[in-house]
Amino acid sequence: MEKGSIRYTKGFQEKRNIRIPWYLSLGENRYREMELKGKVALITGAARRVGREIALILAQHGTSIVIHYRRSQKEALDLKKKVKAFGVEACLVRADFSSQTKPLQPMIRHFVSAIYRKVHRVDILINNAAIFYPTPFGKIKERDWDEFFTVNLKAPFFLAQEVGMRMAKAKSGKIINIADWTGFRPYMRYLPYAISKSGLMTATVGLAKNLAPHVQVNSIAPGPILPARGMTPQQMKIVSERTLLKRFGDPRDIAETVRFLCAAGDFITGALIPVDGGALIA
Ligand SMILES: NC(=O)c1ccc[n+]([C@@H]2O[C@H](COP(=O)([O-])OP(=O)(O)OC[C@H]3O[C@@H](n4cnc5c(N)ncnc54)[C@H](OP(=O)(O)O)[C@@H]3O)[C@@H](O)[C@H]2O)c1
Numbered sequence: 001m002e003k004g005s006i007r008y009t010k011g012f013q014e015k016r017n018i019r020i021p022w023y024l025s026l027g028e029n030r031y032r033e034m035e036l037k038g039k040v041a042l043i044t045g046a047a048r049r050v051g052r053e054i055a056l057i058l059a060q061h062g063t064s065i066v067i068h069y070r071r072s073q074k075e076a077l078d079l080k081k082k083v084k085a086f087g088v089e090a091c092l093v094r095a096d097f098s099s100q101t102k103p104l105q106p107m108i109r110h111f112v113s114a115i116y117r118k119v120h121r122v123d124i125l126i127n128n129a130a131i132f133y134p135t136p137f138g139k140i141k142e143r144d145w146d147e148f149f150t151v152n153l154k155a156p157f158f159l160a161q162e163v164g165m166r167m168a169k170a171k172s173g174k175i176i177n178i179a180d181w182t183g184f185r186p187y188m189r190y191l192p193y194a195i196s197k198s199g200l201m202t203a204t205v206g207l208a209k210n211l212a213p214h215v216q217v218n219s220i221a222p223g224p225i226l227p228a229r230g231m232t233p234q235q236m237k238i239v240s241e242r243t244l245l246k247r248f249g250d251p252r253d254i255a256e257t258v259r260f261l262c263a264a265g266d267f268i269t270g271a272l273i274p275v276d277g278g279a280l281i282a
Pocket residue numbers: 044045046047048049050051068069070071072073095096097098099127128129130131132151178179180181221222223224225226227
């Protein structure tokens with residue numbers, strides 16, 4: 001035998017007498033996939049748009065869905081029906097994360113406990129709910145700042161802490177924070193939004209470290225996927241032009257990335273995946 005290599009003695013490799021470097025023999029097969037069938041996912045802001053697509057893709061692959069919504073009850077009920085049509089369970093939970101009169105953390109604690117009483121476990125948490133509106137510089141109010149930070153950063157962080165600790169105890173779980181590429185390159189008129197998403201990306205890294213080794217925490221940074229309310233075709237064109245691919249993406253682009261991270265991305269944690277048509281590097 002050559003120095004620095006071993007002969008593999010198992011399976012088809014033995015028959016083909018393949019020589020492989022010694023270091024590859026250390027790990028037999030360490031690749032792991034999480035079976036989505038039979039799992040439970042909690043998705044915030046799931047009733048419409050991107051959240052809805054994530055719910056449908058996971059349900060299609062056998063995951064039961066806890067559909068969180070705030071105002072979109074009709075859409076949430078419709079989604080529940082569609083999710084159930086895939087032969088999995090679905091339930092609705094309502095919560096407004098923007099409360100500026102009551103402390104958020106006890107509310108989140110109560111919210112998560114109620115979910116665990118209902119479904120007994122959460123294998124996947126998708127922090128998708130967010131607010132987005134323009135805040136021109138010079139006119140930014142402290143109220144705006146607080147609202148962006150509460151809904152887009154504090155709520156996902158405390159949800160991840162609450163659910164993540166339970167996942168760590170169960171020795172399994174995936175958390176995905178939906179951020180935004182503008183967290184790195186803020187639009188001038190959306191500064192508090194961009195800073196909240198930038199914080200969410202930093203939180204992802206810290207959560208990944210704290211919840212390792214059994215829970216993986218990652219973030220996805222979408223580029224333009226769906227136009228914001230009131231966006232004109234001309235504004236859409238300008239936004240498209242800022243991507244390398246010169247177009248908007250589709251909610252399915254985000255949903256499929258979520259599916260990949262949950263099912264096959266078992267060796268990925270603390271990562272940020274831009275799904276932005278190259279906007280970040282354009
Ligand atoms: N769309 C894009 O092109 C794009 C681009 C970059 C990043 N993203 C990120 O991707 C995610 C999904 O995007 P989207 O456009 O589908 O989001 P969206 O429609 O703007 O919001 C998603 C959901 O968040 C929920 N929500 C808002 N305020 C809330 C509050 N105070 N408490 C609880 N829930 C609240 C709403 O639920 P109800 O409808 O039930 O009230 C809403 O349906 C967001 O995190 C967004 O920042 C999106």
